[in-house]
Amino acid sequence: MAGSESRKPFSLGRMWSYAALLSATAIIAFPIYWMIITSLKTSRDIYRTPALWPSRITFDNYIKLFTEKHFLEPVLNSLLVATTVTVISVIISSFAAYSMIRFRYRFRGLFGKLILFAYLTPTSLLFIPISILMARLGLGNSLQGLILVYLSFSLPLSTWLLQGYFRSVPRELEEQGMIDGHSRLGALVRIVLPLSAPGIAAISIFTFTGAWNELLLALVLVTSESSRTAPLALNYLITSDVLPWGPLMAGAVISSVPLMILFFVAQRFMVQGMTAGSVKG
């Protein structure tokens, strides 16, 4: 049979592929499995000899997290910060990227290099200057301050990625839009942005994920309990040397859910987003 040549169900090569894939999946998925399973275990189960399956499934850790530890507030804070940063980032980086690829002006190249330079600066170097700056601006210990700081980190990458996308939209399309009846701004919003939708989706996901997961800057800048984000609140669950594994893992599960949904919906764009800008010159 002709078909059997190309699709041997149990060829050695295939078995190796599956073996490699299975082990990679196991390595990646096991911590997630462990996180979920631990969040559903009783304290006794957790501190006993580690078991792959709980002797009794319980939601006590979740109840404790939301009632005693008031975890809903940090989740809402995180949602507010990540969404705001994402929306503002997309708007500003769209205009910035557009101006850098369509207009000629003095120091355009320098601006481009500065943006990349800002992106490449290690975050930890900027802890002290940023905290001083925020304090002087009166934005220390506030969500607004955190949003501003996250924006300063997300904008360079977003601008950089979007430039690649905008470059792949032929200039003539935009000019045709202007002849058809758009202003330049109209052509950007109605022609260029829709055609760059995968890029916009990709930078939205990058930005949202970055802001959602960020811990170190939040730890430096936010002190009051009411302004804590989810990663920060999780961190504060640990008091001295006591690690409340159950609520911690429950919090981790809750924090992961929005990202998992986001990635599941938009993974197609993620891959496109990471490759498109770089190869289309």
Next chain:
Amino acid sequence: MASLELSAVEKAYGSQKVIHGVSIDIADGEFVALVGPSGCGKSTLLRMIAGLETITEGDISIGGRRVNDLSPKDRDIAMVFQSYALYPHKSVADNMGYSLKLQRRPKAEIAQRVLEAAEILDLVPLLKRRPSQLSGGQRQRVAMGRAIVRDPDVFLFDEPLSNLDAKLRVAMRTEIKELHHRLKTTTVYVTHDQIEAMTMADRIVVMNHGLVEQTGTPLDLYDNPVNLFVAGFLGSPAMNLLPGRVVSDGTASFDVAGGGRIPLAGGRLPPPGTGQTLGIRPEHLALVPSDTPNAIALRVTVTEPTGSDTMIAARLNGTEIVIFHKDRINVAPGEELHVLPQPDQIHFFDPQTGRRHT
């Protein structure tokens, strides 16, 4: 429909001037082709008419209205780009009706006008498709349909046929010409292909280095080029341009710089002794028997038979001369051939200024 006037139009990018004071008057309903080599400024000029490039100096008026400061959408023009510039995320019908949609015309009117244009261009079965599902020729027609739907004052074409294969290009040439006869919309057509310009335009503007070299009807330009550039640019195969000088020892003749002599039959000749460039088109060199008085002997280097005619490259001593013979001819490289130039078709150009001697 409207007339289009360009007066002393200039364009500079910083200190770099690319258009040096171009003035062209285009009458209502006229089809004008802008031709010239790459980088001559023809596309820039078209984009300035469209409003996609700013005007540094001078004025552009459409229908008597100065449009220098109007945005593209307010100039009432339609443009067909070389890349067609169809919106990939819209259907053919939506592409064609987009300008009317932005003008907030009623849906029924848009549908009607799109259908009318689609009927003219045989696009009705394709209206629901996306541009990616169309062939190059179909995309080209959609781009034209989009221009027609709008019923603009002026059509602007920017090398619209350059991306098509040779056969389709010829077919589309005819189609655009027919369309112009039918709609009679003022048209500016940019091309680097002089055949397109010759066959389609009422009038041709030959440009070079941001300047207009000559303006006129296709045949006028072909027969009476004002300078060496126009003489060499229009016509395929190109005009033979032979450096040398006129000599007069009883009868006038032209001494070709590479050796050889071409007899001249009088008429208005440049003063003898001065350096000149003699121009003669390949079809104005008639093949004659060797015993014909004044026949010039040439050595054949290459023959290119197309079936209906033959192009022959031959050498007059060191100088290459191309002959276009409107029939088949059986000559092989290395053989000798005799030609006689048509005396009234010989042009003389000043090699320094490039201007034609009149």
